[in-house]
Amino acid sequence: MRLKVEFTTEPFDLEEAPAHALAAREVIETAGLDAVDVGPFGNTAEGAAERVLASVDALLRRSLEAGATRISLQVNVLGDDGEGAG
Numbered sequence: 395m396r397l398k399v400e401f402t403t404e405p406f407d408l409e410e411a412p413a414h415a416l417a418a419r420e421v422i423e424t425a426g427l428d429a430v431d432v433g434p435f436g437n438t439a440e441g442a443a444e445r446v447l448a449s450v451d452a453l454l455r456r457s458l459e460a461g462a463t464r465i466s467l468q469v470n471v472l473g474d475d476g477e478g479a480g
Contacts, residue, residue, distance in 0.1 A: 395442075395443040395471060395472075396440060396441065396442060396443065396471075396472040396473070396474065397440065397441065397442075397443050397446040397447070397469055397470065397471060397472060398429075398438060398439070398440045398446075398469070398470045398472055399438065399439055399440075399446050399449070399450055399467065399468070399469050400436060400437070400438045400467070400468045400469075400470075401418065401436070401437055401450075401453065401465060401466060401467045401468070402435065402436050402437065402465070402466045403415050403418050403457045403462040403464070403465050404462065404463055404464040404465070404466075405462075405463055405464075406435075408434075411434075412460075412461065412462075413460040413461055414457040414458075414460040414461045414462035415457075415462075416460070417453070417456040417457050417459070417460040418437065418453045418456065418457045418462075418465075419432050419437065420456075421449055421452045421453040421456055422437060422439050422449060422453060425439070425441070425445060425448070425449040425452070426441070426445060427439040427440060427441035427445060427446065427449060428440045428441050440472060446469070450467065450469065453465075454467075
């Protein structure tokens with residue numbers, strides 16, 4: 395099974411990326427996931443279910459430790475070809 399994760403961390407800082415955002419970004423960029431897209435207002439990545447789930451666990455823990463006060467997260471199941479399973 396393949397999954398797609400979309401997430402944001404808060405509080406926002408438009409001047410400089412906060413430590414919690416950098417921590418989440420590092421987790422996702424080094425997790426070996428596919429189709430990683432990080433941005434100032436949202437981040438997405440796709441990959442094998444176990445790898446995505448392990449990454450979500452790590453990004454929640456590291457972002458909270460780095461000062462995040464809110465993390466919005468959505469996980470979608472993808473078909474084998476990367477298209478939505480629904």
